[in-house]
Amino acid sequence: SRNIRLAVIPGDGIGIEVVTEGLKVLEAVGTKVETTTYDLGAKRYHETGETLPDAVLDELRGYDAILLGAVGDPSVPPGILERDLLLKLRFQLDHYVNLRPVKLFPGVETPLGKARPEDVDMIVVREGTEGPYAGAGGAMRRGTPYEIATQESFNTAYGVERVVRYAFDKALARPRKKLTLVHKTNVLTYAGDLWARTFDRVSLEYPDVQTDYCHVDAASMFFVTQPERFDVIVTDNLFGDILTDIGAAIAGGIGLAASGNVNPDRTAPSMFEPVHGSAPDIAGQGKADPTATILSVAMLLDHLGLAEESARVEQAVADDLVERQTGWTGRTTHEIGDDITARVAG
Ligand code: NAD
Ligand code: IPM
Ligand code: MN
Numbered sequence: 534s535r536n537i538r539l540a541v542i543p544g545d546g547i548g549i550e551v552v553t554e555g556l557k558v559l560e561a562v563g564t565k566v567e568t569t570t571y572d573l574g575a576k577r578y579h580e581t582g583e584t585l586p587d588a589v590l591d592e593l594r595g596y597d598a599i600l601l602g603a604v605g606d607p608s609v610p611p612g613i614l615e616r617d618l619l620l621k622l623r624f625q626l627d628h629y630v631n632l633r634p635v636k637l638f639p640g641v642e643t644p645l646g647k648a649r650p651e652d653v654d655m656i657v658v659r660e661g662t663e664g665p666y667a668g669a670g671g672a673m674r675r676g677t678p679y680e681i682a683t684q685e686s687f688n689t690a691y692g693v694e695r696v697v698r699y700a701f702d703k704a705l706a707r708p709r710k711k712l713t714l715v716h717k718t719n720v721l722t723y724a725g726d727l728w729a730r731t732f733d734r735v736s737l738e739y740p741d742v743q744t745d746y747c748h749v750d751a752a753s754m755f756f757v758t759q760p761e762r763f764d765v766i767v768t769d770n771l772f773g774d775i776l777t778d779i780g781a782a783i784a785g786g787i788g789l790a791a792s793g794n795v796n797p798d799r800t801a802p803s804m805f806e807p808v809h810g811s812a813p814d815i816a817g818q819g820k821a822d823p824t825a826t827i828l829s830v831a832m833l834l835d836h837l838g839l840a841e842e843s844a845r846v847e848q849a850v851a852d853d854l855v856e857r858q859t860g861w862t863g864r865t866t867h868e869i870g871d872d873i874t875a876r877v878a879g
Contacts, residue, residue: 536565537837540596540802544574545614546811547821547866548602554823554870555600555830558849561877562834562842569596573618575606584617590625598833599626599804602826603811623661626801628794629692630699631659631773632832633808635760635780638789638851640858645783648760653784655763656707658700659773661794663692664724666770686769688724693731699797700767701739711764712736713745715752715772728769752776756783781808785854788822791829793836805833819865824850827873849876 541556543549559566571593577583593599599622604614622628637643637653645653668685675682697714704712714732718725729746736744745762747755749772755762756779768776781790790808807825815821828850835843853873864872 536567538595538597539566539568539833540593540599541568541570542573542599542601542604543570544602544604544811545576545606546603546813546816547809548574548604548811550602550816550819550821550866551807551823551826552600552602554866554873555826557870557874558827558846558877559600559830559834561874562839562846564834564839564842574604575609575614578609578614584614585621590621593622594626594801596802597837598802600826600830600833601804601806603807603809605811605813607813620666622804623794624667626794626804627796627798628661628804629663629696630793630795630797631661631770632793632795633657633659633773633777633780634791634832635763635777635784637784638854640855641785641789642858643783643785645757645760648783652761655760655780656703656765657773657777657780658696658703658765658767659777660692660696660768660770662770663687663689664770686721686724686771688727688769690727690731693728694735695797697728697731697735697767700765701735701742704742704765705739707764709743709764710741711743711745712739713747713752713763713766715747715749715766715768715776717749717772718746719748724769732767749776753779756780777808786822787825789824789828789854791825791832793829793832795836803833803836805829805836819867821866823866823870824853824873827870846873846877849873852876 543552604619634656637650639650665686668687670684673681700712704710716725716728718729760783781787787809792806792808794804796803807829831843831846850873
């Protein structure tokens with residue numbers, strides 16, 4: 534098969550550790566991959582003041598895909614690496630779909646107790662380029678008792694429609710064909726109104742998709758009490774961020790949650806990364822679970838049209854997860870990576 538040109542951004546903290554394992558698995562798949570590593574993150578920021586130089590961004594546009602670990606470090610003020618590196622990548626590469634499966638694998642323990650894998654099998658289509666992440670903001674009289682801080686949510690008809698359409702297509706392709714809009718239309722009356730009207734209008738073109746609506750607070754509850762309610766969810770950037778950490782928890786933990794920042798129009802490379810962050814509390818100790826990154830590699834392969842290879846990686850993870858049930862725990866990041874790699878290599 535053809536050569537994949539992959540840009541790798543390990544980033545910070547456990548990002549570096551889990552990406553090493555993800556690449557090991559990718560290599561074992563047997564597809565020819567040419568990787569180039571970019572040292573973006575806290576270290577480069579401290580050394581040069583750079584987060585994502587324009588020349589690097591332009592170079593990244595030339596790859597087939599990007600694999601990212603995580604960014605963010607306690608030594609850098611919050612927001613710098615998150616906004617000027619990670620969000621800049623998502624915005625500039627037009628990753629308007631942030632695809633986050635919430636899937637309970639057989640044998641995996643969930644805090645939901647009696648939930649079965651068929652009860653927790655959904656996919657969150659999180660909008661990736663707008664909402665509160667992209668809105669204007671500011672502070673007046675900062676540091677005084679009279680301070681006023683604003684942070685707007687930015688939503689365009691174009692931006693909402695394209696992600697809603699993507700979600701309808703996704704729902705149509707799944708057996709249950711159910712799509713739930715999650716928002717907060719009872720309070721966010723401008724943004725919510727745009728989302729609800731767009732959702733209802735587009736739904737007319739998808740008579741085979743069953744639609745539903747949930748306020749985000751209720752959806753958070755139903756994730757825990759009735760996850761079987763959900764098939765595909767489409768939601769705003771911030772609601773999707775929060776919901777998918779809950780999703781990770783109910784599907785066995787944040788160490789298993791994969792994601793893809795997808796540019797469906799393929800005008801720029803899509804970027805795959807675990808849902809979790811750089812986990813400074815466990816960084817450098819070999820404790821991080823690389824499974825989320827490995828499953829993100831599976832999503833990457835699928836995105837590049839390598840469905841068989843993707844399925845092989847996912848199956849290797851599924852088999853590994855069944856083994857964990859038997860008390861086979863306490864493995865290091867490397868050991869988990871090695872074991873899954875061995876299964877992929879067959
Ligand atoms: P986090 O996801 O890094 O960690 C939350 C908790 O989950 C921690 O206790 C951590 O040890 C644990 N955890 C995370 N990943 C794990 C794994 N693979 N295996 C085992 N345990 C794991 O979230 P946080 O603590 O809120 O954020 C830390 C930093 O990461 C911040 O700078 C934040 O901005 C950044 N962040 C980056 C991304 C990203 O790059 N996509 C995502 C989330 C947070
Ligand atoms: C995630 C993270 C990011 C987000 C942060 C680090 C900008 O939490 O990928 O879920 O909020 O999207
Ligand atoms: Mn998050």
